Amino acid sequence: MTQRPISYAVIRGQVVESDLVEFGGRGGDITFLAPDPHKIVDRLPLGSPSKMEDLYDLSFEQILDFLEELGAHCDVRKNDLLLEAREMSYATAPTTKPIMDVFFDHLPAMFDRDRVRRMCEFSVGVPYLEGWVPRDINGSRVSIRAYGARSLHVVAGNGPVIGALSILRGAVTRSDTLIKVPSNDPFTTGAIARTMCQFAPDHPITKHVAVAYWRGGDEAFEQKLYQPHNIEKIIAWGGFAGVKHVTKYIQPGLELISLDPKRSASVVGAEALETPEQLEETASRIAVDVATGNQTACVSCRMCYVLCGTDEDGIETLKRLGQLVYEAMLRLPQDISTKPKRYDPGLKTQVDALRLNEDWYTVIGGQEGEGAVIVSHTADRVDFYEYLADRTVNLIPVDTVDEVLAVVDAYTQTIGIFPETLREELRHKMALHGGQRFVQLGYAFNGPGLVGPQDGIEPLRRMCKWIISEEPLPTQRKPLWECAEGEAAMVS
Amino acid sequence: MASMAQTSQAGTTSARSVEEQARAWMDDPHAYFGYSTTRLHSVPRAQMEAVQLAAMNLRLAERRGQIAVLAKLADAQDIDRVDTLDAMAPLLLPHDIYKSYPISLLAKQRFDQIAKWLDRLTVHDVTQVDTDGCASIDDWLMRIQAATPLDVATSSGSSGTCSFYPKSKRDYLISMTGLRIDLLQRFGVEPTDADLHEKIHVVSPGYRDGHATSGRGHHYTKQVFCGDDESFLHCAFNFKISSDLMWLAGRLRAAAAAGDASRIDVPPALLARRAEWEAVQKDMPAQQAAFIQQVTAQLKGERVAAMGLTNMFYTVAKKGLADGIIADFAPGSVVMGGGGGKGVALAEDAEAVICQFFGVDRMLSAYGMTEINCHSVLCEHDRYHVPPMVTPYLLDIDSGQPLPRSGVQTGRYAFFDMTHQSAWGGLITGDMATIDWDTPCPCGRTSYGLEKQIGRVSDFLGGEDKISCAATPSAQAEAMDYLTAIEA
Numbered sequence: 001m002t003q004r005p006i007s008y009a010v011i012r013g014q015v016v017e018s019d020l021v022e023f024g025g026r027g028g029d030i031t032f033l034a035p036d037p038h039k040i041v042d043r044l045p046l047g048s049p050s051k052m053e054d055l056y057d058l059s060f061e062q063i064l065d066f067l068e069e070l071g072a073h074c075d076v077r078k079n080d081l082l083l084e085a086r087e088m089s090y091a092t093a094p095t096t097k098p099i100m101d102v103f104f105d106h107l108p109a110m111f112d113r114d115r116v117r118r119m120c121e122f123s124v125g126v127p128y129l130e131g132w133v134p135r136d137i138n139g140s141r142v143s144i145r146a147y148g149a150r151s152l153h154v155v156a157g158n159g160p161v162i163g164a165l166s167i168l169r170g171a172v173t174r175s176d177t178l179i180k181v182p183s184n185d186p187f188t189t190g191a192i193a194r195t196m197c198q199f200a201p202d203h204p205i206t207k208h209v210a211v212a213y214w215r216g217g218d219e220a221f222e223q224k225l226y227q228p229h230n231i232e233k234i235i236a237w238g239g240f241a242g243v244k245h246v247t248k249y250i251q252p253g254l255e256l257i258s259l260d261p262k263r264s265a266s267v268v269g270a271e272a273l274e275t276p277e278q279l280e281e282t283a284s285r286i287a288v289d290v291a292t293g294n295q296t297a298c299v300s301c302r303m304c305y306v307l308c309g310t311d312e313d314g315i316e317t318l319k320r321l322g323q324l325v326y327e328a329m330l331r332l333p334q335d336i337s338t339k340p341k342r343y344d345p346g347l348k349t350q351v352d353a354l355r356l357n358e359d360w361y362t363v364i365g366g367q368e369g370e371g372a373v374i375v376s377h378t379a380d381r382v383d384f385y386e387y388l389a390d391r392t393v394n395l396i397p398v399d400t401v402d403e404v405l406a407v408v409d410a411y412t413q414t415i416g417i418f419p420e421t422l423r424e425e426l427r428h429k430m431a432l433h434g435g436q437r438f439v440q441l442g443y444a445f446n447g448p449g450l451v452g453p454q455d456g457i458e459p460l461r462r463m464c465k466w467i468i469s470e471e472p473l474p475t476q477r478k479p480l481w482e483c484a485e486g487e488a489a490m491v492s
Numbered sequence: 493m494a495s496m497a498q499t500s501q502a503g504t505t506s507a508r509s510v511e512e513q514a515r516a517w518m519d520d521p522h523a524y525f526g527y528s529t530t531r532l533h534s535v536p537r538a539q540m541e542a543v544q545l546a547a548m549n550l551r552l553a554e555r556r557g558q559i560a561v562l563a564k565l566a567d568a569q570d571i572d573r574v575d576t577l578d579a580m581a582p583l584l585l586p587h588d589i590y591k592s593y594p595i596s597l598l599a600k601q602r603f604d605q606i607a608k609w610l611d612r613l614t615v616h617d618v619t620q621v622d623t624d625g626c627a628s629i630d631d632w633l634m635r636i637q638a639a640t641p642l643d644v645a646t647s648s649g650s651s652g653t654c655s656f657y658p659k660s661k662r663d664y665l666i667s668m669t670g671l672r673i674d675l676l677q678r679f680g681v682e683p684t685d686a687d688l689h690e691k692i693h694v695v696s697p698g699y700r701d702g703h704a705t706s707g708r709g710h711h712y713t714k715q716v717f718c719g720d721d722e723s724f725l726h727c728a729f730n731f732k733i734s735s736d737l738m739w740l741a742g743r744l745r746a747a748a749a750a751g752d753a754s755r756i757d758v759p760p761a762l763l764a765r766r767a768e769w770e771a772v773q774k775d776m777p778a779q780q781a782a783f784i785q786q787v788t789a790q791l792k793g794e795r796v797a798a799m800g801l802t803n804m805f806y807t808v809a810k811k812g813l814a815d816g817i818i819a820d821f822a823p824g825s826v827v828m829g830g831g832g833g834k835g836v837a838l839a840e841d842a843e844a845v846i847c848q849f850f851g852v853d854r855m856l857s858a859y860g861m862t863e864i865n866c867h868s869v870l871c872e873h874d875r876y877h878v879p880p881m882v883t884p885y886l887l888d889i890d891s892g893q894p895l896p897r898s899g900v901q902t903g904r905y906a907f908f909d910m911t912h913q914s915a916w917g918g919l920i921t922g923d924m925a926t927i928d929w930d931t932p933c934p935c936g937r938t939s940y941g942l943e944k945q946i947g948r949v950s951d952f953l954g955g956e957d958k959i960s961c962a963a964t965p966s967a968q969a970e971a972m973d974y975l976t977a978i979e980a
Contacts, residue, residue, distance in 0.1 A: 342890060345889050345890055345892065345904070345949070346922070346949060346950055348892065349586035349587070349588055349892075349920060349922075350586065350588045352586050353585070353586040353587075353588035353589040353592045354592055356561045356564055356565055356585070356589060356592075357561075357589070357592045357593070357609070357612075358564070359608070359609065359612075360592070360593060360594050360609065361592075376594065377594075378594040378596055378597070379596060380594035380595055380596045383591065383595055383652070383653045384588075
């Protein structure tokens with residue numbers, strides 16, 4: 001392996017590895033090389049939206065054919081490019097090798113033909129992607145079709161699948177897909193795009209994918225690229241500062257689809273704590289929602305509210321639950337969760353501070369950087385709740401569900417709830433407060449995948465331009481040019 | 493000049509046992525060094541470290557029975573005494589400890605409970621202070637001020653927290669005395685009578701009073717610099733900045749950042765004061781303008797010590813220069829900034845503008861924080877010299893273990909300050925610092941020096957362009973301009 005790995009740019013079927021400059025290296029990061037963004041900025045965007053016409057020579061089934069083939073080529077055991085990307089990503093990724101291996105192992109399955117078709121049918125409706133869908137309404141025949149757009153994806157690096165997902169979403173919506181890769185995953189997406197160049201360099205989908213790294217906040221570069229004549233939509237994942245930064249380029253003709261920073265939580269009802277068996281099961285459910293993938297995802301539970309009450313008995317129950325969560329977490333298999341790659345030192349000093357504060361908090365574990373359970377003795381979450389990571393969860397006792405509602409806000413994505421009856425009760429109120437996804441506790445990572453709504457919006461639908469074509473139904477609308485005064489009806 | 497006795501006891505060190513020296517440095521350090529910056533920074537390193545080690549063991553033996561949190565930590569680490577300076581590292585407290593109480597106690601005004609929490613962090617008994625009917629932080633802290641040797645220091649953060657540091661009045665006096673010595677004297681020159689005793693005008697771009705050190709410190713600078721003469725203290729804002737308002741401001745920002753400013757569980761009595769806060773804020777430009785006039789006209793030809801946060805000085809200097817006003821102080825006057833490089837962005841021309849306005853060649857600078865008594869003042873060679881009563885540590889960012897005390901090292905800054913009269917003097921900060929342990933500073937001081945570049949650990953860990961969809965702290969991104977300035 002070279003000393004400084006390369007984040008290749010891939011532009012519409014061509015791999016670019018010239019004019020390499022160095023990036024990264026701050027705060028213990030590795031340094032890597034990437035083509036000088038300023039040298040390629042003019043080649044990244046698709047000059048005219050009309051150049052997307054070739055995508056419409058493909059049928060939806062042909063798109064699935066391509067994706068199926070791409071999936072087969074993404075088998076890391078047979079693909080040297082991906083193998084190399086995986087090796088290099090071990091250093092940049094926030095997670096450990098066993099977890100990264102699972103991400104890579106599951107890449108081909110993402111492109112599974114039936115899975116992709118089901119996702120499109122569920123989220124958009126294949127007929128809308130494939131052609132005009134007519135319906136009659138108010139005396140007119142209205143046909144609707146979903147068109148692709150020239151889209152820039154600013155992807156997050158906490159899981160290597162997001163680049164692959166962006167390519168997939170771009171293909172099925174017949175979009176032109178430009179991906180800005182992050183410094184914590186600068187290799188994977190490029191490797192997938194290079195794979196496309198190898199097996200189908202002239203395929204229209206390959207011709208509509210461009211991947212590059214530039215430093216987020218490089219204003220000279222961004223000012224040039226982020227223009228309505230280059231890009232129609234920006235799909236921004238990620239951190240507050242990053243998304244906020246992108247907003248300054250938003251103007252008429254350039255739309256932002258913001259997958260904002262999120263955190264997730266869970267709520268446990270008193271009924272789930274009654275017997276030792278229930279306590280054990282609840283703990284196991286909490287543990288997987290917290291620790292899967294080492295708590296790097298927005299889906300990962302970071303705070304767990306427990307309706308055990310704040311009296312002495314309640315706190316004792318919560319401490320027992322905390323111990324069981326800790327033990328369950330350590331029992332998880334390596335491909336689900338491991339000891340974190342590096343326990344955040346800032347978080348550690350805060351956890352250690354609470355450890356000395358036994359009147360108000362019980363800290364279980366966390367001495368060896370393996371993760372920790374922080375049991376609050378009052379209905380307070382820890383004040384550093386925004387920093388909870390590396391398998392660190394805060395269990396918080398509450399007397400009423402109202403206390404939980406108070407901490408659900410627009411940053412709250414997934415809420416795992418147990419038992420089921422409590423979910424029925426809570427989801428409506430929590431949705432009003434800002435919560436976006438409700439799951440059975442223990443299933444935050446074990447659901448249908450990224451289908452349908454995400455973060456309270458529908459990204460796949462919003463990636464499309466929704467075009468409408470109208471005609472009057474025979475005999476149902478009198479032509480305006482034949483109307484006498486007072487006869488015209490134009491109801492909005 | 494209560495704290496500046498004439499007696500000089502340095503120079504006879506060989507006659508004293510190391511433990512006796514340690515006792516003297518711990519109890520009244522500046523008297524021991526004859527209030528001389530030269531003597532303070534001329535202790536041979538071997539002697540300095542021997543005294544520091546002796547002081548650590550004296551403090552540990554004494555404080556263990558007095559500070560519950562220290563006892564718990566020492567028990568857990570099974571440490572009774574230390575044989576090296578590094579051996580003390582496990583007993584340094586993370587700075588977060590001073591805000592580690594459940595925040596709902598504050599919202600519910602359970603000052604009796606917060607007192608119980610604070611009591612575990614200080615030698616003084618705060619649980620005896622009556623909290624009946626106590627309706628605000630200010631109220632509670634003033635009761636503590638009146639009834640105990642403490643003058644508790646607060647600071648509030650943008651995530652809606654409020655820390656309480658159990659500083660004693662004596663700690664404040666030690667702090668200000670050290671500043672007077674290191675700011676007014678030149679290294680290598682014996683202090684003049686004026687350096688030691690003269691009433692000096694103090695100019696501050698901040699608040700006259702408060703419970704944050706930036707406000708409350710004035711009460712003590714007045715004693716140490718101004719001969720307790722009120723007319724020698726000149727502050728830009730002549731009011732007490734309320735800790736309740738500061739906390740409320742932090743909470744409002746945090747709530748707004750979360751997208752729902754209506755959901756703040758602050759007592760109505762405090763919410764009602766929002767108008768008061770806004771009124772005060774509105775009046776600030778006028779007060780600031782008057783302050784600039786006063787400082788430049790009234791203090792012409794006077795010896796002045798101007799001390800405050802650099803960015804607040806910058807605001808004042810810029811405004812003064814824009815109005816064509818320049819200060820004209822007597823020789824021997826000093827301007828000391830601070831608070832730069834701690835998450836507060838300073839304008840590039842800050843120092844030049846400040847020097848021009850105040851008519852000084854060079855802006856002095858001190859590195860310190862609420863939780864330390866003995867500040868480190870920047871020398872002519874850009875090192876912050878750590879007074880010998882303070883043992884500096886650089887900790888490995890990942891492991892938290894002390895880095896070798898040799899070569900050039902960069903790490904998380906921690907220290908043990910033996911002079912603390914109330915809290916445990918060992919602290920792990922959120923700052924990143926660099927020390928060249930081996931090369932003596934060309935300025936001639938023997939004390940250890942921190943390189944001028946001091947950053948935040950959180951900035952260092954931030955990486956360059958990492959994107960994660962998991963939420964990261966948000967409130968910081970929103971400007972907290974003047975709030976940040978007073979809290980740094």
